[in-house]
Amino acid sequence: FDAVSDTSLKPSPSRSLAIVGAGLAGSLLAILLSRRGWRVTVYERRGDPRVSGYESGRSINLALAERGRNALRQAGDNVEAAVMARAVMMRGRMVHPRDGTPPQLQRYGRDDSEVIWSIHRRDLNITLLELAEQAGAEVHFHRRLHTVDFDAGHARFIDDRDDTPHDIQFNSLVGADGAGSALRAAMNRRQPLGERTEFLDHSYKELEIPPAAGNAFQIDPNALHIWPRGRYMCIALPNHEGTFTVTVFLPNKGDPGFNTVTTGAEAQAMFARDFPDALPLIPTLVEDWEAHPPGLLGTLYLERWHTDGKAVLIGDAAHAMVPFHGQGMNCAFEDCVALARQLDDASDLQRAYAAFEVERSPNAWAIQQMALENYLEMRDQVADPAFLLQRELELA
Template sequence: MGARELTLIGAGLAGSLLAVLLSQRGWKVTVYERRGDPRIKGYESGRSINLALAERGRHALRAAGVEDAVMRQAVMMRGRMIHGLDGSLQLQRYGRDDSEVIWSVHRADLNITLLEAAERAGATIHFHRRLHTVDFDAGYARLIDDRDDQPHDIRFATLIGSDGAGSALRAEMVRKAGFGERTEFLDHSYKELTIPPTADGGFRIEANALHIWPRGRYMCIALPNDEGTFTVTLFLPNQAAPGSGDPCFASVRSGAEVRALFERDFADALPLIPDLERDWEQHPPGLLGTLYLDRWHLDGRAVLLGDAAHAMVPFHGQGMNCAFEDCVALADAMDAHVGLKDAFAAFEARRKPNAAAIQAMALENYVEMRDRVDDPDFLLQRELELALQQRHPNRFVPHYTMVTFMRTPYAVALERSEIQRAILVAATRGRRDLEGLDWEALARTVHEQLPVLEGAG
């Protein structure tokens, strides 16, 4: 093996993007992927929540030179469209105007774009190669073609794990050196459904929004795709809380039972999903969990990134964006350090606290999406948040703005968000509106507790 050769495990979104970035820097990159080539086989459906592309992800795509190709397939989402139980609609903007939006992208289309970019950059990609075992000391790995169970042995100098939450490389690293692996699963799972386009190829509901049907301990969401469809995801508890009467995966098993649920709780969505029963019965439920590791690298021989290192629940729309940010950070660290051991250590030191922060914020955002988006206290706090942003644009920067429209480190965003939330809760406690607020006292509090944020304003 040459000194500038790298072996990537996983040709999904992060692996493909990283292959582009490293190939552009002169590395000889070989990628192994357990699935077939999606350009030939077609993409696995029923297990992939649509993706929300934000500034962090776009920055990484710009670095790889593929942003324009991706954005041609993206659909703008300017806010959350809240569907009340009574059929009412309310748009809650993500930002101040259409300069602060996120973009819905289809996982399969994005993956194909990145695969093609990786190959153009010089990377070699092998499909139908599932990592089976690794001998880190000897520098050999065995991969299996699941079509015929044939083994394929390779020699490697360095392995990079971009093979997702179920990472086979992580399992081998844990077997070798521990790493304190633990996964905390939510007591909720999800199923994916589809809203088809109209007869003339248009959208059946507002295209430029992320639709949410919040129902307390469960919810339904829908994200637009550029071909006029919506990817719909229903989140339910695995088991209902005692005495709650909530629907759950244990009680909603058949197509008839899910139809009854939609008739009761998502009546305005039901006519939009003609294949509800079929999708429900054919698509297996997906698990939702948060992965924690004590460390991400094995000296200079192996390193993990993205979901393989820090899988998170999808409720902040940052899993892909965080993984893409990892790719840029790892490439930068490899530029800055002569040895890969030092590069991987620097990458881990920079990214691990930020990954932990967005994992925590993603869990918190689930509660907000299903329980709080139609709560009067939450809406009043959001009104005050925007007012304080207008008055103090360099200091009081909304949580969502820092995470989604800026590249403020996640750990910094979490710390500032906690301070800002306390200010909002205290200022709105017992109020129905903002009339009579002591704006001068609030200004003093903001200036005392929140330093100027670089890049804000």
Template sequence: MADRRITIVGAGLAGALLATLLARRGWSVDVYEKRGDPRLKGYEGGRSINLALAERGRHALQLAGADEAVMAHAVMMRGRMVHFADGRTDLQRYGRDDSEVIWSVHRGELNITLLDIAGQAGARIHFHRGLERVDFDTDTATFLDPRDGSEHPVDFSALVGADGAGSTLRRQMAACTELGERTDFLGHSYKELEIPPAEDGAFRIEPNALHIWPRGRYMCIALPNDERTFTVTLFLPNESERPGDPSFETVRDGATARELFERDFADALALIPDLEQDFERNPAGLLATLYLDRWHLQGRAVLVGDAAHAMVPFHGQGMNCAFEDCVALADHLEHADDCGRAFAAFQAERLPDSRAIQAMALENYLEMRDRVDDDDFLLQRTLERTLAERHPDRFVPRYWMVTFSRIPYGVAFERGQVQRELLVELTRGHASLDTLDWDVVDEAVRERLSPLPADNVL
């Protein structure tokens, strides 16, 4: 490509990573960010769920030369530690052993690390520059300094919107062409709380797990941080569906939050000494899925990550998917003749996969809050692991495909639907695996699932 200049809007996780990938390939990269430099002013917390780093994300970090620096602050999570209402706990592993785990990373620490690496790669990052408007006729983007209101026009060759679910660039593109935008709100929101370290500086609960308190229509989760804290996230409906059900309509302040925890999360309450203050200080976050039919405006602009396909956080793949976007876009820009072809090819590759992971993220919310403590679900999980051992080339658990491989999300979604139907059918009427007819089980797997190509795993 003759013109190797790119302007990225947003210096968050996707923007910083994409800047590094392109700068390392010799592109001239400018990144504009409306916030101040978090390396100087600190990262603003209370607004984002801890992030789960998986294979797709780590692969992108490795390509950017950032994996070692990021993993120095990551905490391993072997599986879900389910906290039952009666006080029992049960660790449900994600994979077969400690080679198949996910990693908890703090958004602020990760962003700072990626900004450092982007700068070292040669990207120019301009802080206090929020996108105000774009003139696509003159290829001029105007940025606003929120400190004094001054405007700063910038000529661009091509724009990349990495400015999140509320993307300003997306709005500017939509004024020029129909993007097919629609947003589905979940009807639930979240609040962040914190479990501090114990008096001796250790973790208060098992550090190598994602903790879940499932309670049907609502739940709590807790992810570990490397400073021995846990980021706790309370998910509640915005409005009560039945009289007496908790919601953000009824749990309005620290006092009512304490009442909820005393009743439904008693073992967690003792771990959160600043429950009332955290609840009242931290804002409620909305949960929604953003769908677009079009991600680009010819060769002038393209959207990545949440700006193109924001999703609910319940599969832990939002960041991993965005990082995979960055790798795909960098590859298409490197090999296409012009930005128009690169952007179109990028959308054709990634849009179907984004729809698949958006659907799986919504499904996973129901599983996490409703099913992880259900006997039928636990039996299906046991059969799933057994079939993965008996038919490793055919029965690959959907969670494994999504989390521990780079199999396209669309493939994982389609095969996962077939496998889920099998698990339900095969366990119907059974209380344990002991009563299954394994000849029938094996034949059903061979009949319904074709072998997965070996080269499709990574």
């Protein structure tokens, strides 16, 4: 390798792992393993979010459910407490009718013991990264995985600021590098993983509702707001500082669709017609619509999640899903707990990875299917009186 070598980071032969990606799954896994005595080194493509501006390129906030909270608790009570300090409770769906009649809350459960929480991705990522470093993990930013030589145990990372290569020697790699995983591509080249991605005919764009005077929320903060309109919809989740992140889901082709609603003026006209009560809440609609490209939505299926004892995939790198159940991150967090447990229980890495895949892949598949089903429910049924009646009966 004709490159800068991080020789000081050479891992000890056993109980050492290199994690690719310091996103949500990578940083939680780093906490879990470091606290169990593993030597963990994390390599992240982006800059440190605590120093540089946060460049996630992904959704701005996320719904955290009991599955995810339970996984955070497994990493330590202080992990859950640190995350929940900035979470906003969402009691249910607040459905906004098109005709301007007042929105109605459909509770998720019987009372406030059955709720979900909205959390800002940047806050969550920084909290988990800090706890990972406190637990002993080494995190290296500006390291984009480029190539892997599995037999030699060498990986090359690139610093995209100046194209400098950095080479490392690894014992084994964990791919927490998201839906477009570079590690998955490298594993697939060595041994096909049976990869298939099914994209939806819909994409999304994010907008913002700013706070009112005094950082007050402009609409009820304790709900996930939905504007269902048949083939398309809008949702809004609260952020603790008084804003809401609005996500607009439209067909790629249609009227309205991302091919017909292209300019800010066209977006404004669509909001005036279909989401009239949301329009005055989004003052930067025109600029933001033109500045943000639509994000693709897809489901990733893999037949294999690991390559011998050399590499394993977790989170979106293994099973990216459409966001309509709000469970992608929650499921990724559960992966971290399961992998940490299997690594402690199994006699070698290959067995641990195989047992992890057997344990988690049916669950991930089930959640992927529920997310696709919920897409249809949110899009078509939440404004349907028969559906509301059925929900009333279920709760009675």
